[in-house]
Amino acid sequence: MALLEINNLKMDFGKGADAARALDGLSLTIGAGETVCLVGESGCGKTVTALSIARLVPAPPAHYVGGEILLNGRNTLTMSARELQAIRGGVVSYVFQDPGASLNPVFRIGNQIKEALKPHRPARATDAEMIRLLKLVGISAPESRLKNYPFELSGGMQQRVMIAMALASEPRLLVADEPTTALDVTIQAQILDLLRDLKQRLGMAILLITHNLGIVGDMADRVAVMYAGQIVELSPAKELLRRPLHPYTQALMNSVPKLRGDVQRLSAIPGNVPRIGKFPPGCRFAPRCPVARPECSDKLPELIEVELGRWVRCPFWK
Amino acid sequence: METAAPQPNPVIEQPLSPWQLFWRRLKRRRIALAGGVILIGLYAVSLFAGFIAPYRYDRIDDRSFFHPPTPPRWQGFHLVMPRYEKGPGTFNYRAVLDDTKPVHFFVRGDKYKLFGLLPASIHLFGTGDPNYPVYLLGADQFGRDEFSRLLYGSQISLSIGVVGILLSFSMGMIMGGISGYFSGRTDMVIMRLCELIMSIPALYLIISLRAAFPPGMSSAKVYAMIVVILSFIGWASMARVIRGMALSFREQQFVLAARALGQTHLKIIVRHILPNTFSYVIVAATLSVPYYILGEVVLSFLGVGIQEPSASWGNMLTAAQNIEYLRNYPWLLAPGAAIFVTVLAFNFLGDGLRDAADAKSN
Numbered sequence: 001m002a003l004l005e006i007n008n009l010k011m012d013f014g015k016g017a018d019a020a021r022a023l024d025g026l027s028l029t030i031g032a033g034e035t036v037c038l039v040g041e042s043g044c045g046k047t048v049t050a051l052s053i054a055r056l057v058p059a060p061p062a063h064y065v066g067g068e069i070l071l072n073g074r075n076t077l078t079m080s081a082r083e084l085q086a087i088r089g090g091v092v093s094y095v096f097q098d099p100g101a102s103l104n105p106v107f108r109i110g111n112q113i114k115e116a117l118k119p120h121r122p123a124r125a126t127d128a129e130m131i132r133l134l135k136l137v138g139i140s141a142p143e144s145r146l147k148n149y150p151f152e153l154s155g156g157m158q159q160r161v162m163i164a165m166a167l168a169s170e171p172r173l174l175v176a177d178e179p180t181t182a183l184d185v186t187i188q189a190q191i192l193d194l195l196r197d198l199k200q201r202l203g204m205a206i207l208l209i210t211h212n213l214g215i216v217g218d219m220a221d222r223v224a225v226m227y228a229g230q231i232v233e234l235s236p237a238k239e240l241l242r243r244p245l246h247p248y249t250q251a252l253m254n255s256v257p258k259l260r261g262d263v264q265r266l267s268a269i270p271g272n273v274p275r276i277g278k279f280p281p282g283c284r285f286a287p288r289c290p291v292a293r294p295e296c297s298d299k300l301p302e303l304i305e306v307e308l309g310r311w312v313r314c315p316f317w318k
Numbered sequence: 319m320e321t322a323a324p325q326p327n328p329v330i331e332q333p334l335s336p337w338q339l340f341w342r343r344l345k346r347r348r349i350a351l352a353g354g355v356i357l358i359g360l361y362a363v364s365l366f367a368g369f370i371a372p373y374r375y376d377r378i379d380d381r382s383f384f385h386p387p388t389p390p391r392w393q394g395f396h397l398v399m400p401r402y403e404k405g406p407g408t409f410n411y412r413a414v415l416d417d418t419k420p421v422h423f424f425v426r427g428d429k430y431k432l433f434g435l436l437p438a439s440i441h442l443f444g445t446g447d448p449n450y451p452v453y454l455l456g457a458d459q460f461g462r463d464e465f466s467r468l469l470y471g472s473q474i475s476l477s478i479g480v481v482g483i484l485l486s487f488s489m490g491m492i493m494g495g496i497s498g499y500f501s502g503r504t505d506m507v508i509m510r511l512c513e514l515i516m517s518i519p520a521l522y523l524i525i526s527l528r529a530a531f532p533p534g535m536s537s538a539k540v541y542a543m544i545v546v547i548l549s550f551i552g553w554a555s556m557a558r559v560i561r562g563m564a565l566s567f568r569e570q571q572f573v574l575a576a577r578a579l580g581q582t583h584l585k586i587i588v589r590h591i592l593p594n595t596f597s598y599v600i601v602a603a604t605l606s607v608p609y610y611i612l613g614e615v616v617l618s619f620l621g622v623g624i625q626e627p628s629a630s631w632g633n634m635l636t637a638a639q640n641i642e643y644l645r646n647y648p649w650l651l652a653p654g655a656a657i658f659v660t661v662l663a664f665n666f667l668g669d670g671l672r673d674a675a676d677a678k679s680n
Binding site: 060084085087094096097101102104105107108115116119162 | 336574576577579596
């Protein structure tokens with residue numbers, strides 16, 4: 001049994017006539033101890049997918065129409081509020097994009113870590129445990145840091161504190177939603193190293209959301225590429241980077257600046273991700289696709305397994 | 319130990335906490351500090367009112383109706399009070415300067431209860447002889463000492479503001495927090511309720527509510543009633559502001575992070591959203607205390623508040639309604655001056671707190 005199994009998840013924002021489909025038949029599994037990257041442009045549903053695992057998307061407006069999210073074999077879509085509170089910060093923990101905004105500005109660090117420990121492991125909400133957690137995420141002089149306010153820490157330190165809080169309950173799955181986007185490049189590398197190191201030591205699975213393909217090669221076992229509320233390519237990381245199959249993945253990789261070779265104009269994908277509820281008919285990427293054919297706009301392609309472990313939502317992947 | 323040995327472990331300098339920064343900015347505002355000091359003084363005096371007041375608030379002396387203030391005089395190194403005798407005409411008093419009694423400290427006098435609990439009869443000062451009265455601020459139409467009544471009245475008038483604020487602000491914060499955090503239908507219902515309450519003219523509501531209670535209520539009951547009525551009206555505006563702040567804070571990532579850690583809704587409201595509104599709430603509370611003080615004054619002035627013989631600044635001012643009295647016995651306006659000073663002090667302090675809470679002012 002996989003740790004996380006999302007099957008054919010369909011979610012709308014709004015109800016009835018106003019309903020706009022945000023996730024459309026999304027399926028994804030994460031095994032214990034596995035790192036899966038979710039990549040795609042802004043607005044394609046990465047964050048909503050991640051938040052859905054612990055039902056953190058505000059509902060309303062979110063409205064789950066179909067599918068299931070099995071976490072440890074139990075469907076979170078049918079859980080009561082109490083069960084969800086036990087899951088959140090228990091089995092699955094989150095680290096968000098902007099660490100400065102994720103910490104409550106008016107409380108000391110120690111106070112907030114204690115809050116994270118209390119609901120799940122009340123007996124261990126001690127100073128010693130907090131110091132252990134801060135050491136685990138590589139914060140120097142943890143004893144004195146407990147008394148600091150969030151604004152007194154650098155962005156990298158804040159993100160380390162957030163990770164410490166996420167680790168407080170020894171989660172099986174850590175969902176990191178663009179954990180390094182708000183940090184500068186050197187700190188970014190440190191945080192990613194930390195995540196990789198923690199994963200090895202604690203044996204937890206990581207769902208890493210990013211739009212930075214550079215991170216993917218470093219971190220991921222498998223990669224899911226999302227576009228307009230659907231997964232368009234799912235593949236082991238190394239193979240995807242070496243030979244992307246879906247035109248969207250190829251376009252994404254072409255827009256990464258290259259350091260070697262002829263200096264050319266940086267290529268970008270023309271146009272924007274279609275707005276939720278305004279998806280084009282047929283293949284959703286067709287209007288922006290460099291190799292689109294007339295028939296692409298007729299029918300929505302299926303996600304098919306074209307090689308072992310490689311799934312593509314494009315009939316013309318060859 | 320002046321030669322600094324290299325420290326093995328450099329001490330990490332603890333930066334100032336938000337409260338320390340707040341205090342630092344407040345200290346620079348002299349007027350606010352003065353307001354604060356005046357208020358501390360007023361509240362300390364009202365706490366020990368029974369001890370400091372030379373007489374009880376309901377002690378009637380039929381020989382000294384409208385007695386003017388009696389300043390103590392120096393006789394050598396002693397403070398003395400002269401005897402007063404009635405002069406010709408009504409309420410005309412003359413000091414008999416060669417018949418005096420020294421003012422003593424810690425004299426035995428009227429019985430009272432310190433803090434409403436401990437029976438005592440020692441007063442801070444007095445002559446100990448009813449023929450040589452000490453009327454620092456004169457006496458009222460029943461011959462009761464204005465100064466003593468002012469002190470006893472301050473217990474009601476000053477505490478009503480604090481109790482009222484505690485009641486209305488806790489109610490307003492909880493309702494506003496719930497309203498803003500859950501939004502949707504909950505928000506709709508609570509906000510319409512607030513608007514309903516705010517649309518009723520407060521004074522009419524108070525008077526009609528007062529009419530619903532029996533007229534001969536004890537002062538303690540009337541006090542509780544006034545506080546409850548004023549807070550019942552006052553929480554709505556607070557709830558509206560807190561709701562607006564909660565609406566913006568609930569979109570903040572730290573609320574999402576708290577939810578992702580499995581915190582309950584109640585805990586998120588109480589521990590994450592409301593603490594972020596404190597800097598506003600403290601300022602608003604300070605600036606709203608006068609509203610309750612003046613509310614009591616208005617009600618008592620209209621005769622629906624604290625009843626005689628209990629003293630409050632409002633019902634003491636009732637005696638000063640008469641223009642005749644005001645011209646002849648201006649000392650009856652003393653509670654007005656007390657109200658003026660208190661309200662002003664609260665406003666100065668509140669202004670200073672507001673500036674200190676705003677990090678951008680400096």
